[in-house]
Amino acid sequence: MAMISAMNSPLPLRNPCPPGVCDCQRDELLEVPGADTRVLLLTRNEEQRLLERLESLQSLEDLQRMQQRLLEQLGIRLHIEPSHGEVRSMRGIHMHFDAHPGLCRKTRQSIPAAIRRAMEKRPEIAWRLLDSNDLFSGL
Numbered sequence: 001m002a003m004i005s006a007m008n009s010p011l012p013l014r015n016p017c018p019p020g021v022c023d024c025q026r027d028e029l030l031e032v033p034g035a036d037t038r039v040l041l042l043t044r045n046e047e048q049r050l051l052e053r054l055e056s057l058q059s060l061e062d063l064q065r066m067q068q069r070l071l072e073q074l075g076i077r078l079h080i081e082p083s084h085g086e087v088r089s090m091r092g093i094h095m096h097f098d099a100h101p102g103l104c105r106k107t108r109q110s111i112p113a114a115i116r117r118a119m120e121k122r123p124e125i126a127w128r129l130l131d132s133n134d135l136f137s138g139l
Contacts, residue, residue, distance in 0.1 A: 012043055013043070014040050014042055014104070017106075022104055022106070023105055024101070024102055024103055024105060026101075026102050026104075029101040029102040035101075036075045037102065038073065038074050038075045039075055039103050041073075042074055047110070050111070051110055054066060054115050054118060055117050055118050055121075057119075057122065059124075059125060059128070060125050060128035062125075063080070063115065063118075063129075067080070076097055076098070077097065077098040077100075078095060079094075079095065079097070080129065082094070082129070093116070093119070093126060093130075095111075095112035095115065
């Protein structure tokens with residue numbers, strides 16, 4: 001009997017951020033009937049697993065698969081592109097999310113940081129990203 005009730009229990013949602021610390025609008029999102037709340041399934045433990053996975057990226061294709069999984073599973077879209085100016089380091093690669101209620105400020109910072117760490121370990125990911133955006137096409 002306990003197994004049946006466990007199957008019907010709701011999935012755990014991310015705990016709310018301390019008041020005034022974040023602009024994620026978590027509570028407002030929960031109040032909207034039929035709102036896409038998948039992003040709230042990214043609990044702190046799941047976020048740690050995601051960050052570890054992002055830090056271990058092996059290729060640009062791997063990064064693109066992870067971007068697709070973020071969209072499919074959490075409903076968040078991450079854009080990664082070279083800055084319009086000169087790219088001299090991993091900081092020259094611009095990463096931003098589409099506006100999405102429920103996406104914690106800390107998460108919006110930690111995901112790009114994990115991707116940058118992966119690119120520092122495997123610079124060929126950044127080179128392929130730059131090449132895919134025609135940075136090296138004229139050489």
